Amino acid sequence: MARAVSSRRKSINTALAWGIGLIIFFPILWTILTSFKTEGQAIADPPVFLFFDWTLENYSIVQDRSDYMRYLWNSVIIAGGSTLLGIIIAVPAAWSMAFVPSKRTKDILMWMLSTKMLPAVGVLYPIYLLFIKLGLLDSLFGLVIVLMLINLPIIIWMLYTYFKEIPGEILEAARMDGASLKSEILYVLTPMAIPGIASTILLNVILAWNEAFWTLNLTAAKAGPLTAFIASYSSPEGLFYAKLSAASTMAIAPILILGWFSQKQLVRGLTFGAVK
């Protein structure tokens, strides 16, 4: 809307929005700041905001005590692996539904969505039992599979909505040009859908990274990702705010950065295309 707005009104809007934005962001900011304090300063009365002795020691303590790098690596494997596997399975499925729709396509899409709505707790024991029987408990492989399955409907849906925007004529042109199905998907569809595929990957990495039901219930010391790493801080032990903050900062920093890149696609992915 190109409309003249009084600069007074714009100033009020700006002040209000920034104020609310900072309040909402404050817990994150405070966590990051606290991670650089000593434990004493972390609980100082009155609280210190910026003027304290900045230190990095919390980060080294956290790494030494609980081997942050291993949890980080587990998170990367689980989030990245489940997303990648999901994409490989979802691209052909989304191609089928977007470009060769049948009467049942809509039903299949809706059914896929419905599996996403199955409450995890309702199937907790069967999965737990299967994991024990198959020796998958506390294994990265098992978690990759489970997280791939819970996010597969979202991946398929997102890809489907992106593919729908690609004109079918272009794929037909490829077919006329002598492309096999494989070449059609590999050389024409995929490159054209790169932005959509990228945002699908991004959103699903975020969702898998933050998933905190299966990762907490199906892992122990070996395959635990960062969610489990942080949960181990839930029983307080003396002065630990600064260390908790350091651990938290390390757990959220990678995804916070990814998340900011993906905010536009977030809406579409999380509403299954119902809001664009």
Added chain:
Amino acid sequence: MATQHSRTAARIMMAPAVTLLLGWMLVPLIMTLYFSFKKYLPLRGGDLGWVGFDNYVRFVSSSAFWPSVTATLIIVGGVLLITICFGVLLAILLDQPMWGQGIVRILIIAPFFVMPTVSSLVWKNMFMDPNYGLLSYLWEFFGAEPIQWMSQAALPSIIIIVSWQWLPFATLILLTAIQSLDSEQLEASEMDGASTLRRFWHIILPHLSRAITVVLLIQTIFLLSIFAEIFVTTGGAFGSKTLSYLIFQRVLESQNVGLGSAGGVYAIILANIVAIFLMRIVGKNLDN
């Protein structure tokens, strides 16, 4: 519109996804149903035979059931109320012209990317701790008695934490919806002499109704199964035990699988009721 050839290819290419999801849905579902009709205590004798609907009756008649339903409703209702009301206001504010809009947007969205265990622990310890939490300082600063958040006000505490996580989601979606509002429509109403408040009630809010419904339904589905937020804060104590947390305790903590599975079936039915409404809306969107 396609050839037999491509239809066959389509079927083959859909097969892996369909098979996997079918297995992922059916296998655990059938197992849960199976266990729900059994007395099954893995640590105390294992499979003790069929008990019919005994587990279903016992789950509902246990003293923990109704409080857990109440807790669930209060948490879900509270979070929905907060996130949608503030979400609408924030979305309208963010749609106004201002300086640094992009940065404000980023600030507001950030909590959504924080993993649930982190946000719960940070809030619990650094904000809501009765001795050292920032909120206690705030209360003391104004001369008030600090609140024992987790023990005295467990439900409000959890509602605050979860609302903080989900407000960005609601805001972002409602903002997207507002931005799709045809500006000519607003200008026309302005020409017709509608006041700001009237424009909000008669144009903006109806335009948002669909997005609000979508937010409502999606959040409900996620909120019905919040877990980590309770797991690392109260552990289900102080009246904060939700239905899904109760089921979790029955299954994994007290290892009463039959009873927990019956609860699981209830949870699945509940989630499906919500899901049907959501799918209707999403489905309508598919048609056009």
Added chain:
Amino acid sequence: MGQIILNQVRKTFGDVEVIPPLDLTINDGEFCVFVGPSGCGKSTLLRLIAGLEDVTSGDISIDGQSATELPPAKRGLAMVFQSYALYPHMSVRKNIAFPLRMAGLPKDEIEKRVTNAASVLNLTDYLDRRPGQLSGGQRQRVAIGRAIVREPAAFLFDEPLSNLDAALRVGMRLEISELHKRLSTTMIYVTHDQVEAMTMADKIVVLRAGNIEQVGSPLELYKAPRNTFVAGFIGSPKMNFIQGEQASALGADTIGIRPEHIDVSDTQGQWSGRVGVSEHLGSDTFIHVHDTGLGDTITVRAAGEVDFKHGDTIHLTPRADQIHKFDAQGLRI
């Protein structure tokens, strides 16, 4: 070589029969235009030939070999789409090279053919651009380039000019005709615009509701339309149809007379009426005449500029030898 024979080809979507059993032969080297109003099945027919749709029954043969079961890639046909359907992520060079790459041709051969096609189509300066950076006409040429490098048995065009503006359309029409003369490859061209059909075709196939109404050269269709539909569809402005007394006097149910076959006069004539709107094109004037007692408004063409004003009385005389007679079923007598 590119002779295409359709034998009892039929297509249904569900319960709807969009193309009833149909026979058609398109000879090698012919420029064949499918024309008809939208929804007449002309695009579907083209897609059946392309292999983008399955025939429900019947047989399509290309160069004497049955192609009914072949996937599009194996039919040796090239297609130019209405939306151009260029690959937006590839440069013009790569777009044109794509079918050759798919065919697995050696690199230097691909390079040679692309360069050649680009020079024929005046695209040499644009080879490294993306389709998004080209104008509509240039995109159209890239699409044609992509089709010609393969040296296909036949070219299929699906309303290729409908996205271009009027001036460009005339130019591209000539370019495509020129291309046909030079390559003498079979071309099948779908359009709803009868002017395109008349100006480009060797053979026109007029379709309505999946049925072939008439097949013939442009002049055959113009001179001897088989029924009222073809008579009304071919020619611009439309043929005037007159029923009643005037028709039965000639032993017909309906008679048709083209606007250019009626002589006008301000003094005398067979019919008379009142001048309505006149459209002055400079070279011609189209006059819409009301109240002739013949039913509908009659349109007449007068050569050059004529001096009739709105409301004037005008006298019309049809040329007797140019009157088309149709029976009650609309068939030519």
